[in-house]
Amino acid sequence: MTKTTTEKRYRIGDMARLLEISADTLRYYEKIGLLPRVVRSGAGLREYGERDVSRLRFIQRAQKMGFSLAEIAHLLAMRENPQQARDDVRTLTAVKLDEVEARLKELTLLRDELRLLLNLCRGAKDGCPIIETIDMPAKKKLRGKI
Numbered sequence: 001m002t003k004t005t006t007e008k009r010y011r012i013g014d015m016a017r018l019l020e021i022s023a024d025t026l027r028y029y030e031k032i033g034l035l036p037r038v039v040r041s042g043a044g045l046r047e048y049g050e051r052d053v054s055r056l057r058f059i060q061r062a063q064k065m066g067f068s069l070a071e072i073a074h075l076l077a078m079r080e081n082p083q084q085a086r087d088d089v090r091t092l093t094a095v096k097l098d099e100v101e102a103r104l105k106e107l108t109l110l111r112d113e114l115r116l117l118l119n120l121c122r123g124a125k126d127g128c129p130i131i132e133t134i135d136m137p138a139k140k141k142l143r144g145k146i
Helices: 012-019 023-032 050-064 069-079 082-123 129-135
Strands: 046-048
Touching: 012 023, 012 046, 012 050, 023 046, 023 050, 050 069, 069 082, 082 129
Parallel strands: none
Antiparallel strands: none
16 A cells, blocks of 8 residues: 555554554464455554455455455455356355355244243253253253244
8 A cells, every 4th residue: 555645544552442452463364365464554553544444344245244255355346346246256256145044044933942842941840951951862852943
């Protein structure tokens, strides 16, 4: 990145506070190539610019969407030419959506099982249905009850 006099510059601590991430994370992103080599001051201190802020916010949003760092690296490469990459981005996003929907299905089943266990526990006179169910082999658990 070329240094300009008009662009606001951030030191690593400022950037970490601004984006609420650790300085170690910033160094790691640079090390693995998610962030290009950062401009250094005459004293050797990292100086981040607005492009770096934008890139890091992109990384954070992509992480919140469940993309892995490897997938984010791919998205960042495609970000440079979005028109050409649209089909690839759509495919990657469709795969991520399928993963999220599968996870939602798992979470829904888990929620239903936990609700059932709580209801069983409320009506139990002896023992603890929750502990007993957790102790059961997977094949016997709540068969037909959910």
